[in-house]
Amino acid sequence: MTDSGGPGSKECWRATEQFSKNFETVGPLSYEDQFLQVHLRLSSTFLYGLGEGMHSSFLHSFHNRTTSPLFARDQLTYEGDQNEYGVHPYYMVLEDDLGTSHSVLLYNSNAMEYSTFLLNDGTPGLTLRTIGGVLDFHILMGPKPDHLIAQYTNLVGRPLLPPYWSLGFGLSRWGYNSTQHVREVVARNKAANIPQDVQTLDIDYMQNKRDFTIDSNETWSDLPNLVQELHNDGVKVILIFDPAIATDLTSYPPAMHGRDSDVFVKWLSSDLVPDDQCDGCGDYLVGRVWPGDTFYPDFFNPQTQQWWTKEVADFHKVVGFDGMWVDMNEPSSFGTNVYSIMCPQNQWDDPPYPTKAAHIVDNVSKRLRALEALFPGRRPFVLSRSTFPGSGRYTIHWLGDNFSTWKQMRLSVIGMLEFNLFGIPMVGADICGFSGHPHQELCTRWTQLGAFYSFSRNHNMQGWADQDPAVWPQVAQVARDVLALRYQYLPYLYTLLYLAHTEGGGVVRPLLNQFPGDMTARGVDDQFMWGSGIMVAPVLEEGATEREVYFPQGAWYDLVTGAPVVTGGPTNSRVQAPLEVLPLYVLGGVVLPFQHPALTTTQSRRNGLGVTVAPDEAGEACGLLFWDDGESQLDHNNNNNNNNTFLMHFNFTQNELTGEVLQTSTVVDDLKLQTVQLLGVSQSPQGVTVNGVALSQDLWVYDSLGGVLLATTDLPLGERFTVRVDY
Incomplete structure (x- = not known):
């Protein structure tokens, strides 16, 4: 690494016969309180990575200047250059015809964006800009792509080894209307000889969509019995938990316990609390998620881990679930046009809050620690939607709320390849699509592809019909055959993991x-x-x-x-x-x-x-x-x-x-x-x-x-x- 002449200019050379450059700054460096920007000349156009987004190809394009944001948000996976659930400011470049490669991580958790373009001399350029933090670059030298994966995960943390059962096929949906509905779905797939290792339950099972509750009416009251029945058949149960706690401080114990331990995110000072703050909510930051008004657990607070672990353990005594699905952890709020939440006005209009840097770093490790306490000596299972460099140590990932289209099925392959580059190797999309009604041919082809996702799960949303494989005889036949192949080679997949x-x-x-x-x-x-x-x-x-x-x-x-x-x-x-x-x-x-x-x-x-x-x-x-x-x-x-x-x-x-x-x-x-x-x-x-x-x-x-x-x-x-x- 050498200075290349101008202020802030840097070059990194590979010590080969040709002394190829793999990190070269060009143009001015901007380094202000809320604006940091660096321009790089790349050694080739073979650029991969930088996510999470719905990229139309694994290989980035330079023909037209393209600018893409990196900032975690709850967003349906529309096509185009927009930010999605996780942030991975990490890229790989193949430098020459031999495949000599390097990669670069910009370790920064502030909102950022990147641009790809051609410089005036026709060489590829990459601009990285962010609104805070520092330009903390980590350059990995490979020299081959597989070496880079090893070097990168050595830097940010090796990915977890999941429990073997989680490699099996899973069924899920948002829209099960009762435990009987789940029983019927499981039974018809078993009758069709379709393998199933995991049954996942979305927010349907909750009372008023609140974490750590069971709907008290007869449709879900026997959930503990259902879980035991599934266990008797060798099927594990995953429950969803959203990190958003209803603001009921009079009759909802998790919120009351959280208040007593002071574990929720607060406004920086009391004069920032909105005028329309809910009664009894004090200076806690209030958003709107599935239960309505919600508090957000502050997982950077040590007390929060104890509170969360106890709530998980107490609920597990009621429902013997096997793993945790963490959704809505970007974090998310539905109420951006409902509440008068806004930043204070001053000479910047948008001051450098510490929370801005922390927004895209969900502490998914805290969820894993709760399960480790629950299952001592066993490898826990956590499925997370939002991720950041190093998340692979704690969680596996699915690609979010997709659509039942051929294009989205195609894009899921690219997403899976990118997350393996990001050090999260167990990943997959919602088979047959989350939103929409897939016709038989699409679901057949998606089931074939999904059988070779490293994480294989069929999942869709409320308002659409069941789409598990046994719904269609043709899909059932294909699922039976292709999942048998998956299960046959699970020892190989497990060895790779x-x-x-x-x-x-x-x-x-x-x-x-x-x-x-x-x-x-x-x-x-x-x-x-x-x-x-x-x-x-x-x-x-x-x-x-x-x-x-x-x-x-x-x-x-x-x-x-x-x-x-x-x-x-x-x-x-x-x-x-x-x-x-x-x-x-x-x-x-x-x-x-x-x-x-x-x-x-x-x-x-x-x-x-x-x-x-x-x-x-x-x-x-x-x-x-x-x-x-x-x-x-x-x-x-x-x-x-x-x-x-x-x-x-x-x-x-x-x-x-x-x-x-x-x-x-x-x-x-x-x-x-x-x-x-x-x-x-x-x-x-x-x-x-x-x-x-x-x-x-x-x-x-x-x-x-x-x-x-x-x-x-x-x-x-x-x-x-x-x-x-x-x-």
Whole structure:
């Protein structure tokens, strides 16, 4: 990093033969009390990140000057350059043809915006401006995109490892009219053999939409019984909690307790309290959310954590929920045109309040701490709408209130890729859309895509009909098949999330992460990968029964049939994709752990495991399996001696698969490695040996048409093994 001559001018160089610049200021630097601005010359137009917003492409455009705000707000996900629920002033640039990359975080929580444009000499420019704080830049040097994810999460915090059950499919909606309605939805999906691990309940269950209450009429009064019934079927229950507490200080205990502990946000001074402040509300800041007049818990106040934890614990004694969904935490108020809330008038009109800097930093960690106290030793589940750099340590994320349109389904892929870049790898959109009535084709295609969101949930809003998969026979059939595939490869997804948690690896990745030197891959944002192994190419256009798929260089196989698709490349290929088909592929060079699926992860985790071996062009492959009890906290201080976690490394070379135990554990004592599926077998094998012993010929079968060998091994999972194919 050097001064480049002018006041405030800086340059950062990469020490390579070409000494490429990856941070270069141009033009004047503005640094005032309420206006900070810096102009940057970027090393290429391959710019990604900066959110949260509804970006039309993963790759930013420079052809026309575009300015986009960054400020957390409760906003339906309309298309266009507008701010959404979270703030992530973080971007990545691919510098050259080799894919050398760097990234930059502007660590600032004030309202800001950015502009992309071309400088007078035709090089790409980026302007970052904010109304407070400091210009605290963190420059990460990569040199590859996956390295940047590891470096970034090392800086802001590694993402949490979610409980295994949360990887399963979930049903939800705002608009369940009773516990009986929920029972009917769950029953019809179970009857259709559609997997379900999670049932989420929106504000319908509350009394007058107040946190920590149950509607006292007969439609919801038996909620505790419903929760127990779902638990008996292996289904977990998530309840919504909005950080907005009704201002009833006479008959609503959470508000009364909060007043007694003085945990609500206050006006800076009493002379700022509006004239129309509600009776008894004192100098608390009052907004309007679902319960009506509301107080906002001040989660920067240490007392608030104790109050919140106790309210959560007391309510859990009534309803045994398993996780927490935090909505409306931007924060939000419906009453911007109802209340006379306004900033005091002075020479600035809008003074530098401390609250302005804190607005976009919701303390979601406090919600997690409450659940940790409730479930000691277990990994809590928190789903948050608003996020900030580092939120991945505490929460997973969904992309907010979307619409039931093909365009919004398409944009959800971009949102998922961006949040993996932001260090929040478990993310997804409301499958079939939150607002609107999806027709059968749209919901079918969205269910296929949603089965490969890292967080998979069908959710919609009040006023629209049920849209769970079992509503339509055709959607039910597709959901049954595609969710079975999801559940089959959950051990692989879980391993990816473990690596993200421990090392910072990518989970849902753009093709450019795997192929950073591939110029075509840099613009592909309608395909994505799970790790380095599975590529998903969803159908995102109405009426389409085929699509163009880009295959970067490598050996590619069909995930479902195992048959080879492309060897060599790179190439574009038009593939058939009738309504019941989701194009899925495996990149050669990986060993994918899988498990025979079931209707819940409680059931599937008892089933035998297997591996899909997909050799690369050199005939080699490798992979990893992480396994534990699915819910216990990991012991990072003594991980090598942690008997709760199991690690096995797989390596395939010279026609032999080896499984080496890296970390042993009793959690796999009852599990077997039952199946080995080897792809790319071009000639009929003479035999298969397991640990040096010939496998009976009736325990393996070779499909010459697809080039797939399937062997039944029935090996103890916790022991080293070898499986050799002889020709």
